[in-house]
Amino acid sequence: MVTDKTQAVQRREARDIATTTEATRPGVLLTPPVDIFEDANAITVLADMPGVEPGHLKIDLHDGVLTITGHAAAREGSNEVPVFHEYPAGTFQRSFTLSEAIDQEQIRATLKHGVLRLRLPKVERAKPRQITIQTG
Amino acid sequence: MIVRQLSPWGPGWNMPTPAVAQMRRDMESLMERLTGVTADGSVAGVFPPMNVSEDRDHYYVRALVPGVDAAQLNVSVVHQTVAVSGTRQSPEEEGVSHHRKERAEGAFSRSVTLPASFDATRVEANYVDGILTLTLPKPEAAKPRRVTIQTS
Numbered sequence: 277m278v279t280d281k282t283q284a285v286q287r288r289e290a291r292d293i294a295t296t297t298e299a300t301r302p303g304v305l306l307t308p309p310v311d312i313f314e315d316a317n318a319i320t321v322l323a324d325m326p327g328v329e330p331g332h333l334k335i336d337l338h339d340g341v342l343t344i345t346g347h348a349a350a351r352e353g354s355n356e357v358p359v360f361h362e363y364p365a366g367t368f369q370r371s372f373t374l375s376e377a378i379d380q381e382q383i384r385a386t387l388k389h390g391v392l393r394l395r396l397p398k399v400e401r402a403k404p405r406q407i408t409i410q411t412g
Numbered sequence: 413m414i415v416r417q418l419s420p421w422g423p424g425w426n427m428p429t430p431a432v433a434q435m436r437r438d439m440e441s442l443m444e445r446l447t448g449v450t451a452d453g454s455v456a457g458v459f460p461p462m463n464v465s466e467d468r469d470h471y472y473v474r475a476l477v478p479g480v481d482a483a484q485l486n487v488s489v490v491h492q493t494v495a496v497s498g499t500r501q502s503p504e505e506e507g508v509s510h511h512r513k514e515r516a517e518g519a520f521s522r523s524v525t526l527p528a529s530f531d532a533t534r535v536e537a538n539y540v541d542g543i544l545t546l547t548l549p550k551p552e553a554a555k556p557r558r559v560t561i562q563t564s
Contacts, residue, residue: 352463363463389478391479
């Protein structure tokens with residue numbers, strides 16, 4: 277049994293992405309909570325991004341860094357006055373460093389009910405392999 | 413009526429330099445860990461976060477409940493109070509190992525009391541992009557009315 281997990285996805289510190297974003301786009305920058313899990317064939321990332329429409333979601337991959345950015349526009353109409361506010365409208369953003377073990381061409385993303393699901397398939401050689409021990 | 417300020421920093425204080433912005437984030441995350449209160453004023457662990465607003469004819473309650481099936485959401489109204497409850501479950505994944513589990517899971521329930529009454533029979537609920545929006549019509553008596561001033 278192979279116990280050594282592929283540490284293919286690592287969280288990047290928020291400051292790495294924040295400094296590049298806040299200079300170019302005003303508004304609140306939000307870090308979406310994520311679940312990351314792995315099976316034999318792929319790594320899956322789930323991210324909560326409520327209020328993001330599919331057209332306002334951007335998935336960017338370069339230099340082995342996967343960045344998800346989603347803009348959640350305020351839902352309030354122009355005549356509405358706040359009574360109390362607990363969450364801001366803003367831009368969700370988070371970055372992950374991918375190892376070379378990910379087949380970057382085969383990444384799939386779906387957005388449903390405000391949850392982004394990213395499937396990052398492993399390349400063949402990164403999959404665990406059972407090694408049969410021959411006895412003589 | 414309490415209106416919570418979203419950011420304690422006014423619009424004029426928008427990231428003077430990356431170093432100051434970084435320092436601010438570090439301080440906020442430290443305070444968050446110590447007190448459990450996030451920088452935007454919401455309390456960690458309260459789910460779902462809600463925004464309430466009003467215009468002349470309606471109250472609007474919006475709750476962030478991403479990834480919940482509409483069938484798993486319950487909305488009930490009593491007098492001036494709106495209650496939202498439900499269950500958030502991620503589908504069981506077979507044979508996976510988790511690296512990170514930050515998304516909240518399980519049953520939740522929360523209620524808010526509005527400043528005035530509303531017409532409970534005409535409440536509308538809408539679930540789009542993970543946001544539950546409730547539209548609560550104000551009764552005729554609660555709407556503002558323009559009073560004509562007579563002059564002699």
